[in-house]
Amino acid sequence: MSGLHRSSSAPLKNALPPQELLDDLCSRFVLNVPKEDRQTFERILFLVEYAHWFYEDNTVEKNPSLKSLTLKEFTTLMFNNCEVLKPYVPHIDDIFKDFTSYKFQVPVTGAIILDQTYERCILVKGWKGSSWSFPRGKKNKDEDDHTCAIREVLEETGFDVSKLLAKDAYIELMFGKQRVRLYIIAGVSDGASFAPLTKKEISEIAWHRLDDLQPASDEVISRSVTGLKLYMVTPFLKSLKSWISKHAPHVASKSDAFHRGFSVWKSKNSSSGSSSALVDNQHTKLVSNPIVADTGPSDNRVAETGPGKSFRNFRFDSRLIIQAMESGFSA
Template sequence: MAEHLIPLDILDDLSSRFIINVPEEERKDLVRICFQIELAHWFYLDFYCTEDNPKLKSCGMKEFATHIFQHIPFLKPHVAHIDSVLEQWREYKQNVPTFGAIVLNEDLTKVLLVQSYWAKSSWGFPKGKVNEDEDPSHCAVREVLEETGFDISNLIDKNEYIESTINDQLVRLYIISGVQKDTKFQPKTRKEIKNVEWFALADLPNNKKDMTPKVKMGVGPNAFFMVVPFVKRMKRWVQERQNRERNIGTNKRHRHKSLGDMESISKNKKQQQLISQSVQILKILDHQLFHQCIIAKLHRMRGILHPKTHSSATFLENQILLFMLLNVMNFTTPISIHNYPSEIAMLLFLKNFITSKYQKETLSHCYLAIQLRICHQ
């Protein structure tokens, strides 16, 4: 019989945390009890065998289990067979991996954790052992549904998970994101899950010495010892996911901008095509429209070109206008207005022509024609 190298008060604490609350019907399953003893062993190594307690020595699973079997009344009768019990447990453990889920809220800032009746002071992910011939993802769906009442079957991605081998046992947690924070969780199994709560991802400890949860929530890192092995990778996954979403958003904005530019270019191209077509039409109608317009204008002007009936200034302006109109109509004789500024000539022409019944497009075209001919004198 092993001596109690572990103080009795520590054994009392570990027993109350992990073993005493196991239901009566489960106590006969010693392999099942060994899983709880394993949790107690992890806790002992992480939070009792520290630099602050140099007198406490770490020990292996067999030695630790022996102390527990000797300390707890309903296990004490099986101390003599502890080697056989542990061997059965190891074989079962190696052949039966555990599957569950890391459930994240919509903005990936909170994670869902459960607290069992058996380990009432500790929080962990909803998970459980796979049944024979059961698909890992189906196991995760079943366990999460049993422990939280929430169905992840439509959210699970078989390729999105974090897994780790902890003390010879495979633990795989599928990552489920986008769950509404106001979802009502109701465990379906009796006396297995005590609480289901959201925890801020930033408040979880990255290691067993991280006091962030103590500062933020008043709960020591020992309450999350089953979560710690996954925290860093879980945070890294969230960071990578957020980076991908930001990159996708940036690409969408760039694509929308590019599409806008293309639409603008397309619109401008259409406008240019319309202008080009208009110019071609004007060129076709050029001689006909100008000829009709100018002949009509000349007929109206014949009555005001006599110097006796009008002032010399008016006569001079109209004479210049006549020369310009004739020049535009013929497109052969240069405009002989060397003594007069070309700007005045153009304004005079436009002043009279704007009142005509002809379209402004014709006016603009005629204006450009005169401007070009004056500039090339």
């Protein structure tokens, strides 16, 4: 990797991590782990990725003079400066390429969270870029699908679905060699609190109308009819609507204000707009039944994710104002 050399001079802006820091990261994340986790390059690269997350989320944040690095740049530094990895430096490009391919074969699970009308779902927007997706993430070794879904949804939204998740209520698709299973969590109040427990992974969480997510195509990465950029959302919509048609409750029609999409949490770095909506407090029983889709695209793209921790922003409640307006109209 040309142009990437560690500086031994006094700290400068965008300086590369010093040898002492790299030694510490290597010791903490690579050397002091069970031996079986260092038996393959795939496992070693996962350990290096954890070290990269720690470096970006903790070290760089505390010391802004350090350079923020891509995973490939960080991996190259680690291999060049960690004694146990140095022998493999000549093969680092092939190792990283194989790791990237392997990484997108790891099963992914998450959840499709529906509101009480079954007309809206929760989507999260990645920290980088502008794509929206269902909360989900990769399974850990020997982790059950539903356990991974609960963990990932909690990390990305701060919402605990453990008491709402039914193991047989899910949609599953194959994206190339990667299996993606999303559990359907229905009947969630749109007044529920959402805020990611990780830092620099999610920039916004919002309720989106399913009707507004209708795409121009069934690609993994697509745009909705409203122009929203979607990642791993479109392929699930057909099966989701089929499930909803069988299980949605009969809810009395309300003003359009109840059904609009709206943002429930936004980080300071997010600039996208959102609409407010009235909170619906009607309680709806969760109905759980499986529907497994038998088709899906073979495209395989890189998700816009990473780890971290954030704070929940204040959300303005327009309920009383709208109620007053509606009372005035009917008077």
